[in-house]
Amino acid sequence: MASTTDSLAASPAFTFSASTFQKLHPTEYFRKFISQGVRPDGRLLDSFRPTTVHYGVITTANGSAMVRIGGTTVVCGIKAEVAEPKLDSPDQGYLVPNVDLSPICSSAFRPGSPSEQAQVVSEAIHRVLKESKVLDLKDLCIEEAKAVWALWIDVVCVSYDGNIYDAALISVMAALLNVRIRKPTYDEGIVKVPGGEAINDENSFKLNLTRIPLSTSFVLFDTDLTLLADPNFAEESITQGQISVTIDEHGRLCRISKVGAASTSQSLLKQCIERAKIRSHELRSIMNQQ
Amino acid sequence: MSRLDRTRTSAHQLRPFFSSQNLLNRSDGSAQFDFGGSSVLCSVVGPAEVKLRDEKLDKATIEVVARPLVGLPGVKDKALEQNIRESLEPLILSGLHPRTMLQIVIQTMKDDGCILSTAFNAVILALLDAGIPLKSILGSVTCMIDAQSSEILLDPTTEELSRARSTHVFVFDNKSSVQSEQGKMNVDTDDQEAGTSSLAAVLFSDSTGMFTEQEYFECAHFCFKASQAVHGFIRTAVQKKLEKEYQQTQA
Numbered sequence: 001m002a003s004t005t006d007s008l009a010a011s012p013a014f015t016f017s018a019s020t021f022q023k024l025h026p027t028e029y030f031r032k033f034i035s036q037g038v039r040p041d042g043r044l045l046d047s048f049r050p051t052t053v054h055y056g057v058i059t060t061a062n063g064s065a066m067v068r069i070g071g072t073t074v075v076c077g078i079k080a081e082v083a084e085p086k087l088d089s090p091d092q093g094y095l096v097p098n099v100d101l102s103p104i105c106s107s108a109f110r111p112g113s114p115s116e117q118a119q120v121v122s123e124a125i126h127r128v129l130k131e132s133k134v135l136d137l138k139d140l141c142i143e144e145a146k147a148v149w150a151l152w153i154d155v156v157c158v159s160y161d162g163n164i165y166d167a168a169l170i171s172v173m174a175a176l177l178n179v180r181i182r183k184p185t186y187d188e189g190i191v192k193v194p195g196g197e198a199i200n201d202e203n204s205f206k207l208n209l210t211r212i213p214l215s216t217s218f219v220l221f222d223t224d225l226t227l228l229a230d231p232n233f234a235e236e237s238i239t240q241g242q243i244s245v246t247i248d249e250h251g252r253l254c255r256i257s258k259v260g261a262a263s264t265s266q267s268l269l270k271q272c273i274e275r276a277k278i279r280s281h282e283l284r285s286i287m288n289q290q
Numbered sequence: 291m292s293r294l295d296r297t298r299t300s301a302h303q304l305r306p307f308f309s310s311q312n313l314l315n316r317s318d319g320s321a322q323f324d325f326g327g328s329s330v331l332c333s334v335v336g337p338a339e340v341k342l343r344d345e346k347l348d349k350a351t352i353e354v355v356a357r358p359l360v361g362l363p364g365v366k367d368k369a370l371e372q373n374i375r376e377s378l379e380p381l382i383l384s385g386l387h388p389r390t391m392l393q394i395v396i397q398t399m400k401d402d403g404c405i406l407s408t409a410f411n412a413v414i415l416a417l418l419d420a421g422i423p424l425k426s427i428l429g430s431v432t433c434m435i436d437a438q439s440s441e442i443l444l445d446p447t448t449e450e451l452s453r454a455r456s457t458h459v460f461v462f463d464n465k466s467s468v469q470s471e472q473g474k475m476n477v478d479t480d481d482q483e484a485g486t487s488s489l490a491a492v493l494f495s496d497s498t499g500m501f502t503e504q505e506y507f508e509c510a511h512f513c514f515k516a517s518q519a520v521h522g523f524i525r526t527a528v529q530k531k532l533e534k535e536y537q538q539t540q541a
Contacts, residue, residue, distance in 0.1 A: 119368040126365075131456070131498045240380060253506060256497045260376035263463055263491035266510060273503055 027222075027238050034226055041232065048230040048279060053170065053287050055178045062151075063179030063207075067171040070232060071161030073105075076153065076171035080181045082142065082191050083150035093140020093148040097125045099155045099168050106160035106233065121165050124255070125155075125172055128213055128246055132254035135176070135209050143186040151179070162232040165244055169215045174287060177212070180204045213254040214283045215246040216276035220261040227268065229275065243269070245276035249284060295326075295447045304431070304445040304516055309411075309527045311419040319420020323412035325445055327402030332412040334420040336392035344391065349384035351391045356409070359398040370396070370406060374413060377461060377494045383423040392422065403448045404432040406459050406496070411520060418528055426463040428493055429520030431513040433458050435501055442509055444516050456499025458506070460513035463493045464521050490514045 022029040022040075033040050043049070049070030058064035061077035085092065101109045101118040109115050114122075128134070140149040153175070155168045182204045185192045194203065219231040220241035228235055231242075241261020246254040253273070258264065293301070305326025314320040317333035324330075337350055344351045354375040356367040374396070382392065394416070396409050410430035417424060434446045434454040443450055451457060489510070497506060 116368055116372055119365045120372050123365045123369040127498045132500050240376070253501050253503060254498065256495055256506060258492060258495040259373055260379065262380050263465065263493045265491050266489040266507060269492065269495070270503075270507075 026234070030235075030238055031222065034221060039228065039235070045226065046229045046275060048282075049232070051170075051283065051286055053174050053290055055174060055290050061175075062181055063175045063177075065171050065174030065178055067167050067174065069163055069167045069170075069230065071159060072157070072163060072167045072232075073159040074155055074157050074164070074167045074171045076155045076168070076175040078175045078179050079152045079154075080179070081150050081152060082147050082184065082193065085141070085145060085148040089137070090145035091141045091148075092137035093150060094137065095126070095129050095151045095153060097129065097153040097155070097172060098122050099125065099157070099164070101157050101160065101164070105157040108160065108233070117164070121168055124165060124244075124257070125153075125169055128169065128255050129172075132211065132213055132246075132248070134173075134211060134213065135207055139208055142184050142191055146189065147184075147186060147191045149181065160233060162234075162236045163217055163230050166215045166217050166230070169213070169246065170283065170287070173209075173212050173214065176207055176209060177287075179207045181207075211248040211250070211252075211254070212284070213246045213248045214280045215244050215255070216272075216279040217242060217244040218272055218275075219243075220264065223262070225261060225264055225268065227271070229279075243272050245272050247273075247276050247280045249280075251277055293443070294450050294453075297326075301441055301443050302512060302516070304519065305447075307520070307523045309415055309523070311415055311527065311531050317420075319416050319418070319422070321412050321415035321419050322399070323408055323415055324400075325402075325404055325408050325411075327400055327447065328404055328408045329399040330405065330408045330412040331397045331399050332409070332416040333395045333397075334392065334413075334416045334422065335395075336420070336422070337387040337390035338393065340389060340391035345389055348388055350382070350387040350389075352379055352382065352384065353391060353393045354378075354396065355393070356396045357398065359401050370409065373406065373494065373496065374409060377410070377428070378413065378417075381425050381428065381463065381493075382417070383425060386423055401448070403446050403451050404459075406430070407432040407445075407461075410461055410494075411524070415524060415527065418524075419531070426465040427521065427524060428461050428463045429517040429524060430459065430461040430494070431516040431520060432460075433509050433513050433516075435499070435505060435509070440505075442505075442512055444512060454499065456497060456501040456505075458497040458501075458509040458513065459495070460492060460510055460517065461494035462490055462514055462517045462521075465491075 052068045054066045057066045058077045062080045063078040066075045099118050099122045101115055103109050103111050142148055153172055155171055180199050182193050219228050219239040221228055221239045243258045245256055248254055308324035311321045314333050317335050319334040322331045340351050352375055354371040356370045358367050407430040414428050433442055433444045434457045435442055437453055437455040
């Protein structure tokens with residue numbers, strides 16, 4: 001017995017590799033990195049993952065875009081459909097955004113009815129589009145009280161690695177910029193949308209967007225509320241609080257949301273807004289490159 | 291400047307509060323909270339048995355269920371559930387009841403704007419009624435910016451909200467108000483920090499629409515002041531309830 005305790009004292013009782021430590025104590029593993037001012041994936045605390053935007057990836061849709069933020073990939077397709085207007089707004093078309101987080105993109109999502117997160121992101125995008133008046137819904141009117149355009153905005157996540165709200169909103173805005181709808185004709189209760197020939201400037205129209213809101217998200221780590229920009233999936237799962245700042249091209253705010261974690265000082269919120277302004281500039285130049 | 295609802299005279303006036311605790315027999319705690327014509331009923335059950343899938347080894351699982359005024363729960367109700375659950379998680383001392391569930395059900399009774407704020411206040415009263423250990427108490431107030439006059443209106447009605455350029459929901463806990471008072475004390479000694487130190491810490495914030503940074507922090511300032519009235523009201527409501535219970539046990 002004595003010899004075994006001796007040998008235990010000589011070498012540490014447990015030695016694990018870094019990856020085992022990460023699995024056993026994800027928060028502690030993370031804390032060690034944060035104390036050195038870096039994140040496990042090599043980024044600094046306030047740096048974002050490489051972002052790319054591609055337009056027109058789905059040829060059968062009226063508008064589409066694919067956005068990648070690091071390991072997160074989303075595809076957005078917009079389909080315009082002639083529909084009856086709602087009774088309380090007979091001269092306005094409508095937007096129906098929907099975000100789909102299926103098991104295809106991550107094992108964190110179960111098949112079946114849409115997850116809470118998917119519904120919450122859909123609702124947030126819907127509110128931003130509606131309440132910050134991204135486009136004049138009267139532009140989507142074909143004939144008052146008879147026919148309007150309904151835009152079905154579907155965002156499908158192909159690969160999930162955190163920060164879905166930012167990725168989804170960029171893809172929706174990029175797809176809206178990409179939308180082309182054939183000019184319809186209205187004649188005695190019948191709407192005709194000519195088909196056949198290739199879409200050109202004469203037989204189709206683009207959407208006239210009044211503003212392009214883009215979002216920047218942060219998570220709050222630990223009790224000292226360290227701010228981490230553009231969280232990935234691992235970072236989202238060990239943090240409680242999230243701050244999102246949505247900003248348009250003139251630096252006006254469209255949405256601020258702070259959910260979870262302990263109370264944060266307003267100077268921290270100011271810091272987020274400042275960082276979001278810089279990030280939205282970068283995103284706009286990425287979107288314009290294409 | 292008079293308000294659209296005609297009962298109020300100032301832009302920064304709140305509608306009358308009303309609350310009632312311990313309304314439901316079969317739940318561990320319940321409360322109703324009204325902001326004028328908006329009313330939310332909330333029940334709390336717990337600590338109760340938890341489904342194996344949701345069980346957490348080191349703390350209680352908090353489940354929030356929101357029911358709308360009419361029809362089936364939709365996307366909006368899911369968003370409300372998430373907002374309330376994630377704001378309460380750091381507030382509830384859930385480590386005291388590991389491997390249990392705390393179920394909070396929110397039922398909208400009357401809707402005249404500001405349902406999220408009303409729900410937050412109803413939930414905290416119900417949690418107090420159920421005797422769930424909490425780190426601090428929260429109070430919530432909504433405000434909006436009028437599209438035409440750009441004026442900040444506190445606690446708007448549905449009619450007023452239809453003319454809003456942006457809406458802002460804020461939640462402050464009573465710890466942040468203590469911090470801000472300490473900040474104010476420092477102001478006397480150091481005038482330079484007056485701008486930042488009196489700003490209260492924000493527990494939850496949800497703003498959408500079109501607004502500037504300055505407007506946002508102005509809204510935060512007015513909502514914080516108004517939330518002090520809500521904190522005071524919650525305190526009195528609990529005090530009165532305890533006094534009544536004490537008298538009943540004496541009789």
